[in-house]
Amino acid sequence: MTPPSPTLPAPGGAQDVPDAAPSQTPLKTLADLERRLELLGAKAGHKRLVYRAWLGLAPWPDQEAFSSGRRPLPPKRVLERLPQIRQALEAAARIRSRHPGGDPESERLLVTLGDGQTVESVLLPRRGVCVSTQMGCAVGCVFCMTGRGGLVRQLTDLEIVAQAATARRLRPATKKVVFMGMGEPSHNLRNVLSAVRFLAQYGAFGHKDLVISTVGDPRLFDELNASDVRPALALSLHTVDDEKRSRLLPRGCRMKVADLVAAAEAWGRTSGYPVQYEWTLMKDVNDGLDEIDALGRLLAGHYAMVNFIPVNAVEGSPYRRPEREHAAELVRRLRSAGVVATLRDSAAQDVDGGCGQLRARVLKEFRGAGEANEAGEMLP
Known part of the structure; x- marks a missing residue:
């Protein structure tokens, strides 16, 4: 830490x-x-x-x-x-800066919390908001900016809800909350589930409109099955190869891919909402036809859909997006195998707004200005 x-x-x-x-x-x-x-x-x-x-x-x-x-x-x-x-x-969650994307419905927000620290939220198309659950992240996904700095601290349930409340002040019609911003929700379970429960009870959010995104963790599935709330689930899969997944998510879940998918499928059937499998597409890493065919066989007949998301460009990272037509071909290939699949762009990618990038940019700007910290000023 x-x-x-x-x-x-x-x-x-x-x-x-x-x-x-x-x-x-x-x-x-x-x-x-x-x-x-x-x-x-x-x-x-x-x-x-x-x-x-x-x-x-x-x-x-x-x-x-x-x-x-x-x-x-x-x-x-x-x-x-x-x-x-x-x-x-x-x-509890003040907007420090706003970063509209090319899509008029998408906007990245850099949010200042009560202690002066910053996290990121995203206004999404179709009346959604993506909120952070941790400041930083311990999983260390190699393609993600948030994980580079490790975990700073957990967000409280009030700080998580405050991001949704801020989104509602900007866009009153907000009806969906996705716990998919900075952090790994399964590492902050008590606060995340408390926020889910509060939003379902008082925020007029349907359980299917409260979506927890996770790399997977046995504790999460145990807690969900024991909970009185039934949020939808998004599982960050990225590959069907166990050894490759351990390299891409160095400190992620150690459950085998087959076991993860089985646990997610069981929750999807229990909650009544299909599991969304998130697959960050990286050229020559996880965009091969053989692997996509294996994914199709793994999910055939499951209550599921796959979201392909081309990787965000991160400074110093070797990971790049595949060509658009190749990505579209992967979608067609999965659909022909009977699996629902979509190709999505992370909101506001055109402003380099992938999770953690806005916060990292502000940190870099302040440190580049002469480490004002020594003069008693504070950095985000």
């Missing part, structure tokens, strides 16, 4: 200041938020109103909103403290 990178102060120098009463502790988790409201006297209905307002489904409640008497009036202390609570929640 790498040490935390230095951080930037909040935009404009603002600092998150918690309520003076009844608690001096800042809001770091969803449990903190619930306790804060309960200490102020909020009941279940009042808490729900606050959660829905945060997630962009209702206006923030105030005295005037309850004057009709058709809603339960929150205690006076709740109404008095709502501005501070709202400010603290919105400070």
Whole structure:
């Protein structure tokens, strides 16, 4: 685990200041938020109103909103403290910079968290948002910028939900959350599943619209099978060759590919949503016809679909995209084997916005400016 990178102060120098009463502790988790409201006297209905307002489904409640008497009036202390609570929640994920892509529906966001650290979120086509679950990642996928710096820290469930809330403020019609940004969700299971549960209960997200992307982990499948939520699953497969997969994902799941696919298939049947297999296409690495034919045989008859995603160009990386026509041929080959397959581009690739690249670029710019850290300034 790498040490935390230095951080930037909040935009404009603002600092998150918690309520003076009844608690001096800042809001770091969803449990903190619930306790804060309960200490102020909020009941279940009042808490729900606050959660829905945060997630962009209702206006923030105030005295005037309850004057009709058709809603339960929150205690006076709740109404008095709502501005501070709202400010603290919105400070949990502030937009540091926006990076629109060539697709008008896609946009990369560099988001500053409450401690000044940054992560990335992505506004996706068809009313979706991709959120990060960790700052950095321990898996170390050789083709991914995020994994180069290792794991900095876990995101809390509140920080994960805050990214979805930020997306809803930008695009109120957001209806899908994909846990596919920076980090490996199975390495932050408690917080990820807590965020999934909260979004399903209060955010008007269907379980099929909450998609956990993972390299695979037995603990994840165990937790999913024991959970009261049924999110959809995306499995980052990238190859059907066990030895090659261990090279591409050096610290990834040690389950055999066949076992991974069997566990994913079982979850797909349980949840009722087909498993999405993610395959980052790399020229002369995993785009051979023999391997794609083997993938077709492996997934034949499964409740599944394959998303081919041409690799993002990363500075210093030897991995390159195959020609577009060759990639399209792989899709046709899988479809002829009876497997649903698509060819996708990672959102905002034209601004070099693959996961971790925006954050890495900002770090590089600040360090190139003379290591301002020694002067007491903070880096993202």
